[in-house]
Amino acid sequence: MIRVVLVDDHELFRAGVRGELGAAVEIAGEAGSVAEAVPLIRDLDPDVVLLDVHLPDGGGEAVIAAVAQERPGVKFLALSVSDAAEDVIGVIRAGARGYVTKTISRDELAAAVARVAEGDAVFSPRLAGFVLDAFREGVRVGDDAELENLTAREREVLQLIARGYRYKEIAARLHLSVKTVEAHVSSVLRKLQLSSRAELTRWAHERRLI
Numbered sequence: 001m002i003r004v005v006l007v008d009d010h011e012l013f014r015a016g017v018r019g020e021l022g023a024a025v026e027i028a029g030e031a032g033s034v035a036e037a038v039p040l041i042r043d044l045d046p047d048v049v050l051l052d053v054h055l056p057d058g059g060g061e062a063v064i065a066a067v068a069q070e071r072p073g074v075k076f077l078a079l080s081v082s083d084a085a086e087d088v089i090g091v092i093r094a095g096a097r098g099y100v101t102k103t104i105s106r107d108e109l110a111a112a113v114a115r116v117a118e119g120d121a122v123f124s125p126r127l128a129g130f131v132l133d134a135f136r137e138g139v140r141v142g143d144d145a146e147l148e149n150l151t152a153r154e155r156e157v158l159q160l161i162a163r164g165y166r167y168k169e170i171a172a173r174l175h176l177s178v179k180t181v182e183a184h185v186s187s188v189l190r191k192l193q194l195s196s197r198a199e200l201t202r203w204a205h206e207r208r209l210i
Helices: 011-021 034-044 060-067 085-094 106-117 125-136 152-162 167-174 178-192 197-206
Strands: 003-007 026-031 048-051 075-080 098-101
Touching (some): 060 075, 075 085, 075 106, 085 098, 085 152, 152 178
Parallel strands (some): 003 048
């Protein structure tokens, strides 16, 4: 049976996935953060890691970067509510074998896990076309020189600001204080040489980061 580690910061969601996939795979372990996931994956060496791209202390890319070289046999499948270009391309470039959204059905998810375990690349239908187009056309999503100057947390804040979230909402979503969010926004604006949220949103849209 395929051994899976589930990484998501929402315990209720993990319980749902565990219930849905329980008969099809073995849930070998669960984690709710990068700090929890990295040693767990190293220890369990599962076949597949079902991985959210946004975690309280980083993202899916950080998990992959920390364990991929030590555990080359582990396959990563991103499972997220986000279908933003930055998230999709970023985690695929980091080494994930696929990316599916949380609207996927139980049977489709079980099939996706099995295919990734066998070495296939798996994407939700709409994302598959997007990913192929992005790489074929050489779109430098997530590889922009200015974007590279931002920290992973600043990129998360940038995306949420560009999607219209308010500081208080971002703080709750990322488990940060409002003052910390404000500091991140100020840093992003300074690094990108922008002066307002409107300019930031336009900048993000032009680079297909939303």
